[in-house]
Amino acid sequence: MPGTPAVPAGKRPTLADVAARAGVSTALVSIVMRDAKGASAATRERVLQAAREIGYRPDARARLLRSQRSRLLGVQFGLQHPFHTDLVEGLYAAAEPAGYQIALSAVAAGRGEQRAVESLLADRCEALILLGPQAPAARLAELAGQLPVVSVARRLRPSVPGLEVVRTADDEGARQAVDHLVALGHRDIVHIDGGRAPGAADRRRGYRTAMNRHGLAEHIRILPAGLTEEDGADAARALSADRPHPTAVMAFNDRCATGVLDVFLRAGIAVPDDISVVGFDDSHLARLAHIDLTTVGQDIPRLAHLAVSRAVARLEGDKSPAGEDVITPRLVVRSTTAPPSL
Amino acid sequence: MPGTPAVPAGKRPTLADVAARAGVSTALVSIVMRDAKGASAATRERVLQAAREIGYRPDARARLLRSQRSRLLGVQFGLQHPFHTDLVEGLYAAAEPAGYQIALSAVAAGRGEQRAVESLLADRCEALILLGPQAPAARLAELAGQLPVVSVARRLRPSVPGLEVVRTADDEGARQAVDHLVALGHRDIVHIDGGRAPGAADRRRGYRTAMNRHGLAEHIRILPAGLTEEDGADAARALSADRPHPTAVMAFNDRCATGVLDVFLRAGIAVPDDISVVGFDDSHLARLAHIDLTTVGQDIPRLAHLAVSRAVARLEGDKSPAGEDVITPRLVVRSTTAPPSL
DNA sequence: GTTCTGATCTAGAACGTTCTAGTAACTAGA
């Protein structure tokens, strides 16, 4: 009864609707929408006008179905890891200028890596970027056989054929932490270990090697823990019972280190006066003014950028064998380390 | 030249490939894949076998394109908010039994709410679940005109037509916090405020009302801050210069409260002996053994469940006007509150 | 006046599914 209804009620407008309204073919509308060449300026404007009027919005699924390329990078990440969420932020920033979109799939309680990856594959991602994957090497190899896969922050030894790796030199990071503490005068340096977490083995090894090189072999002490605040807190509780305390602690990561810090503060052990603490990652946690943690900085934007680059290179036909980017970490000295008290 | 290649190299297998291999029609394969009825047990097994052999995986996009329903719930969340990531975990858990999938879209630096929502719409989500949206009411109204939209943890006054709301009774939560502190004997209770963050206005109001009801009007003191650890730390620094200190602090949320805690510990102000601290949210941050924060618990699984329910009800034809679920929070007493020292 | 060239536009076939409408082959009741 009224004039022209803006939208045919209930159905979202399609290319055909726009085409009808502008009096052109759907193919032409498609051209205009993609900003492809093959339409005159005048028609282009007319089509855009029509699209605006009926509130047309391209259907990403139909678009991806038809075009060979999906230009979609699937990212698997741990919802509760600040280091991962920082990385995701970097991935968004890196993917856009390369002309790719990011599809997120979270690993959470009740949703394992298997499920997360399944959903990315079903969504037709062209490549996968896995943050700190825990899956067995065989599974990663199988995936890498199907599409380009980049593992971020997890080293694989022996290397998995076809799998791209972007990681920080964890052993070197641990070395820097130990060197820093030794330079301050510490000898009794404990490592709170990440267990089976990605990177943990290398950090442990780096710690051992550095201690040995400083002639501190008999001071090597490794406390098994994990990657969460609670793991760090547990280890710190065990430590604070010791007399005398070690004078310094190198924690597996920042989450772990904040757990350590808090227990020490509560136990009346002053940081850094009584004991120094070093973290790992330089996630935004460490940068917070009230934590202000000395930590081994992973260059998060760089890691993100390289991960995207590797994926994209693969997709754009790079046939060279899969490789590895190893980023040198850089110690960020803040206020949780100082010379040991006499 | 060899026998049957497992996969026709480079292309992912489709229904037609499975059909050819099993010697049936694509329609039948579709039936088997969807676990629909209309296939005998024998054929079913034969088809599944063929699918397994060539590594067939359904194409989610083609599937969604064809079926009227996408059964996809779009979720917008803040990458760096533990409260949001906790909620997302709950949403995954709630969506699955209802037969819906979750599509995530993060708000991050350089990726605003507008962008996040655009991508969810292009992906054909049937409904949107927005966690703590900051968008203006007019924008939310516009969206709600297009599809079912649920706002979680943000109240809208006046209510936006068509917009579903699921939230905690923030004023009531603030009241509980004040009541608890007053019952312990506190009178000098400061509120560290969330500014323009969703929920902040109600918490502020609840604090004021409760203080008035206890006859503590002249003790009302509100420190402007925000929703991050740093905001809390800044406010705490300001406070710790005061002599005498207030005896209790009610922080806008848990992130803010951890900032407060840490500054106090560093300044040698004992919690809870010298001063009590209450947070808000009961995100996993608060539950960590080494923080062990008394906090106003938002029932996160319940909020998630209700958000999904509201979206689903809308999608399954519920025509009643949009409504609001207001969940009563429950104070979780842990170790950061105690009677004031004499 | 032809033929070419380039720009603008269109018809119609993909893409990989699901859905509708049917066919074929049984069983069962009369």
Add this chain to the structure above:
DNA sequence: TCTAGTTACTAGAACGTTCTAGATCAGAAC
């Protein structure tokens, strides 16, 4: 033997795009 009702299956048209292969028409070159 005939009809009716199942059950198992299939052909072919959707879904909303993009892509291929032209069609049409101007102007330029000969």
